Amino acid sequence: MLSLKKYLTEGLIQFTILLSLMGVRVDLDSYLPSHLPPLHEIILGPTSAYTQTQFHSLRGTSDGYGVHPKSVDLDQFFTSRRLLSRMRALDRLQVPSTELDAWLVHREAESSVSSAQTGSSRSTDSPQNLPTSESSLRDSLENEQGRESEELGASAQCENTELGKEEIDPIDILWLQDIDLGAGREDFESRHNHKDNEDVWESLGDSSGSENVEHRLLVDGETGENVPQEGQTAMSLAECLSLLDDNFQFDSSEFPAPPPTNILDTEPDQTGLEQADGLLSPFLPNIETPLDLEEQWQDLMSLMDMQPMDINSSSEDPLYLSMDPSLQQNEGIHQTAFQGCSQNMSVYSPTMEHFPVPDSPLPQLSSHNSTDLNSTFGFTNFSGILFPSQQNSTANVTATNVLQDPLSGILDEALLDEISLMELALEEGFSQIQASQLQEELDSDSGLSLDSHRSPVSPSGSETSSSSSCSSSSSSSFSEEGAVGYSSDSEMMEPEESEESISYQPEYSKFCRMSSEDPSRFQRLLFLEHVGHNHTYNMVPDEPEEEQPQPARGSSRRPSVFLDRQAGRDEQRARAMKIPFSNEKIINLPVEEFNELLTKYQLTEAQLCLVRDIRRRGKNKMAAQNCRKRKLDTILNLEQEVKRLSRERSSQLREKGENLRSLQRMKQEVESLYQEVFSQLRDQEGRPYSPQRYALHYTSNGNIVLMPRNAEGQQSRRSERKDRRK
DNA sequence: TAGTTCTGTCATAGC
DNA sequence: AGGCTATGACAGAAC
Numbered sequence: 001m002l003s004l005k006k007y008l009t010e011g012l013i014q015f016t017i018l019l020s021l022m023g024v025r026v027d028l029d030s031y032l033p034s035h036l037p038p039l040h041e042i043i044l045g046p047t048s049a050y051t052q053t054q055f056h057s058l059r060g061t062s063d064g065y066g067v068h069p070k071s072v073d074l075d076q077f078f079t080s081r082r083l084l085s086r087m088r089a090l091d092r093l094q095v096p097s098t099e100l101d102a103w104l105v106h107r108e109a110e111s112s113v114s115s116a117q118t119g120s121s122r123s124t125d126s127p128q129n130l131p132t133s134e135s136s137l138r139d140s141l142e143n144e145q146g147r148e149s150e151e152l153g154a155s156a157q158c159e160n161t162e163l164g165k166e167e168i169d170p171i172d173i174l175w176l177q178d179i180d181l182g183a184g185r186e187d188f189e190s191r192h193n194h195k196d197n198e199d200v201w202e203s204l205g206d207s208s209g210s211e212n213v214e215h216r217l218l219v220d221g222e223t224g225e226n227v228p229q230e231g232q233t234a235m236s237l238a239e240c241l242s243l244l245d246d247n248f249q250f251d252s253s254e255f256p257a258p259p260p261t262n263i264l265d266t267e268p269d270q271t272g273l274e275q276a277d278g279l280l281s282p283f284l285p286n287i288e289t290p291l292d293l294e295e296q297w298q299d300l301m302s303l304m305d306m307q308p309m310d311i312n313s314s315s316e317d318p319l320y321l322s323m324d325p326s327l328q329q330n331e332g333i334h335q336t337a338f339q340g341c342s343q344n345m346s347v348y349s350p351t352m353e354h355f356p357v358p359d360s361p362l363p364q365l366s367s368h369n370s371t372d373l374n375s376t377f378g379f380t381n382f383s384g385i386l387f388p389s390q391q392n393s394t395a396n397v398t399a400t401n402v403l404q405d406p407l408s409g410i411l412d413e414a415l416l417d418e419i420s421l422m423e424l425a426l427e428e429g430f431s432q433i434q435a436s437q438l439q440e441e442l443d444s445d446s447g448l449s450l451d452s453h454r455s456p457v458s459p460s461g462s463e464t465s466s467s468s469s470c471s472s473s474s475s476s477s478f479s480e481e482g483a484v485g486y487s488s489d490s491e492m493m494e495p496e497e498s499e500e501s502i503s504y505q506p507e508y509s510k511f512c513r514m515s516s517e518d519p520s521r522f523q524r525l526l527f528l529e530h531v532g533h534n535h536t537y538n539m540v541p542d543e544p545e546e547e548q549p550q551p552a553r554g555s556s557r558r559p560s561v562f563l564d565r566q567a568g569r570d571e572q573r574a575r576a577m578k579i580p581f582s583n584e585k586i587i588n589l590p591v592e593e594f595n596e597l598l599t600k601y602q603l604t605e606a607q608l609c610l611v612r613d614i615r616r617r618g619k620n621k622m623a624a625q626n627c628r629k630r631k632l633d634t635i636l637n638l639e640q641e642v643k644r645l646s647r648e649r650s651s652q653l654r655e656k657g658e659n660l661r662s663l664q665r666m667k668q669e670v671e672s673l674y675q676e677v678f679s680q681l682r683d684q685e686g687r688p689y690s691p692q693r694y695a696l697h698y699t700s701n702g703n704i705v706l707m708p709r710n711a712e713g714q715q716s717r718r719s720e721r722k723d724r725r726k
Numbered sequence: 727t728a729g730t731t732c733t734g735t736c737a738t739a740g741c
Numbered sequence: 742a743g744g745c746t747a748t749g750a751c752a753g754a755a756c
Contacts, residue, residue, distance in 0.1 A: 624735080627746090627747055631748085740748105
């Protein structure tokens with residue numbers, strides 16, 4: 001067996017990998033003698049994990065969704081995600097094309113599953129285009145255990161269009177991040193379940209950590225012919241060889257590493273998916289009707305909400321499709337689109353230094369006298385754009401230093417405002433925390449305003465409704481409507497009262513445990529705060545409460561011990577005093593009915609006192625519980641309000657930054673205009689005015705006058721005096 | 727064993 | 742004025 005294994009691993013497997021890179025799957029088991037076990041069992045043993053599974057079956061395990069925060073698997077998960085992101089980034093850096101590749105990622109799970117992989121819009125990477133870091137990725141890929149399959153499956157949305165690829169890939173990343181956060185999982189699933197019937201490939205893998213775990217397959221970009229097809233048989237090696245010769249020129253040096261102890265087959269009929277996932281090759285005749293595949297593709301395109309590109313729908317040869325030069329020609333378009341996309345994505349990038357000056361071919365020149373601000377805010381020197389010819393003028397260099405004086409007169413107010421704003425910004429740490437705030441805002445803005453998610457049932461409202469229902473309910477119905485929050489020991493009850501009490505205990509239990517009993521449940525409520533609070537403190541549950549598993553404390557204390565303890569004292573007292581009715585009635589009956597009840601029985605003074613005490617304590621107990629819950633809600637509301645205000649503050653800070661930029665831009669424009677006007681002024685002899693001696697000034701009537709600087713100083717002093725007199 | 731949390735109870739104010 | 746609710750404060754039990 002070992003010799004056979006060695007033989008296979010050094011020969012057939014390597015070749016199989018090559019085939020798999022082309023999208024050809026070979027069932028090596030069919031070439032083994034019938035008496036031998038399946039190939040994967042030969043190599044990996046009967047417990048190999050090469051069982052195909054559906055993506056959603058991995059949910060909660062391999063994708064980290066269900067990984068416990070303290071689980072050691074989490075490190076692996078994040079590492080895998082990081083490596084996967086690198087891998088995908090590397091992939092995107094490749095020359096894009098319109099073809100579909102399938103990433104075959106081995107999944108080695110305890111449940112003996114192997115992942116399937118979906119097609120994705122990737123460059124038609126020949127093996128030499130594989131990232132050089134592939135070897136570094138292999139380990140992570142092997143450890144991904146199919147997680148990559150699911151993640152990579154996200155990118156399958158953007159098949160066959162580069163625009164879609166470049167747009168959707170980040171979206172997928174965000175989706176995956178959302179999933180990391182435990183949100184939107186169903187959305188993610190549904191998002192990808194639309195293509196359950198496509199691009200599912202049996203994975204190749206090597207549990208021994210060897211190479212070539214990552215494979216790329218040429219997949220029909222139009223019809224997605226790598227859809228698993230039922231009943232499809234393995235391709236013969238000879239056919240594969242012929243196809244290899246016909247279509248590809250493989251450089252064996254591009255696969256220098258020895259083939260891993262790899263295996264490509266899965267055990268048939270282990271899962272339902274396997275049954276539907278037969279061997280498939282894009283080279284094989286399409287078993288499904290082209291119409292079906294085209295429908296699938298169109299469905300996919302409609303799901304992607306993209307305009308189908310130039311697709312040769314009549315092509316049945318995926319290889320032909322993948323090499324369709326018409327599709328290749330789209331690369332330029334896609335690259336252009338990608339550039340536009342990338343520009344759009346940097347709308348508020350801190351590195352954005354270009355104001356929307358359209359198509360300005362002028363070089364960016366250093367700004368004069370505002371470089372500090374520019375460096376602070378990353379502003380563009382618009383004067384350089386507006387007056388590039390003057391930037392390098394020596395005269396202007398000297399002039400600008402002087403010309404700031406008149407400008408300061410013009411811009412004093414604005415400058416002061418700006419400085420004050422800058423100071424404010426610095427005091428508030430604006431420049432430092434802006435990014436984090438914006439990030440937070442971006443994160444939080446994805447949802448709705450938490451402030452608006454208050455429960456429609458206010459605490460006071462619930463209280464009112466509760467009390468009104470209490471007071472208005474009849475004695476026969478109080479236990480159903482308003483008598484929430486109290487139960488009593490039923491040991492001494494009369495049969496009907498015992499039933500009443502027993503039926504009431506779950507309500508009491510729910511009431512008492514509604515939000516404050518179990519911290520973990522409460523945390524979940526916090527997490528789902530935006531969904532809505534449960535303010536129905538006194539509301540009877542609509543349906544009988546099932547026996548919910550209580551965490552440690554609740555399970556140990558409730559219902560028996562806790563209820564005994566809670567209901568014990570007054571119940572015992574009532575029992576001792578032979579009170580002939582239940583404590584629920586004592587507590588929850590309206591006053592009139594309660595008094596009527598008292599008149600029915602001849603009670604002693606001590607009994608009457610005890611009954612009134614029980615009623616008082618019982619009501620107070622409920623009131624205390626409501627009060628505490630209300631207090632808790634108040635705290636939660638305040639917390640949400642704080643968050644909302646924080647977001648609002650971030651938004652205002654951002655707006656302030658934008659205003660600062662606008663102000664700076666206008667200031668620079670004014671500077672440039674000033675220079676232009678001043679430089680064009682000539683005296684009577686046709687000579688330019690010296691900026692050291694003259695300056696432009698605005699007058700009160702809106703005119704601009706040229707004034708000598710000494711006169712300017714005198715005028716400014718005069719104005720100062722006037723201001724003082726005022 | 728000390729600290730924390732939860733719950734019941736009391737006192738009191740207000741409606 | 743009595744009843745009810747809300748709430749701060751306290752104590753006991755459980756963890």
